[in-house]
């Protein structure tokens with residue numbers, strides 16, 4: 001691994017990132033074609049955490065948060081810090097002191113492929129955080145890694161400057177070039193779901209609304225009255 005800090009990478013518009021954050025993870029993920037999700041293992045540290053920001057990426061050694069200290073200086077308002085480790089680790093690399101420093105810089109949250117700690121403080125501060133684990137396990141500052149290089153987290157490739165969206169459903173990444181399409185497709189999806197919601201409130205069934213009823217025989221599904229089934 002090259003121990004490098006890439007400074008001032010290009011990034012998506014932070015206003016667009018905020019809009020995608022407001023749409024939420026499931027909506028943007030679906031809108032883009034069901035891609036970009038970091039998976040169900042990355043959980044919010046507190047319920048209700050929500051964000052949309054531009055990625056500052058960190059590659060840290062397990063049990064070592066030196067590179068998070070290095071990365072804080074590279075963070076700009078509107079960013080979200082995204083931390084991967086070079087091998088699996090659940091150690092608590094990040095807590096409220098880091099969150100305090102990041103909030104001061106206008107950073108909108110953190111996503112950790114490892115552990116987080118000081119969760120009660122993060123909740124009280126309203127600092128959004130997602131992680132693979134909650135762990136008090138302390139860490140060292142001993143080994144160099146990288147900042148603002150492409151990383152893989154939750155099976156997704158994340159470039160610095162990509163948009164990261166997080167809420168109670170988890171985290172997803174929107175590649176920078178896909179942001180305009182994500183915005184328009186997410187709005188279209190919101191509008192479509194609003195119409196479906198109104199129809200469901202009136203009692204319409206998804207089977208009819210989505211034109212699935214006529215296709216059921218094609219799935220081989222048959223309807224059997226109970227008396228016949230119980231024979």
Ligand SMILES: O=C([O-])CC(=O)C(=O)O
Nearest residue numbers: 093094095096097098099
């Ligand atoms: O300091 C650390 O190692 C992590 C932590 O607990 C904090 O940021 O508050």
Ligand SMILES: [Mg+2]
Nearest residue numbers: 095096097118
């Ligand atoms: Mg702490």
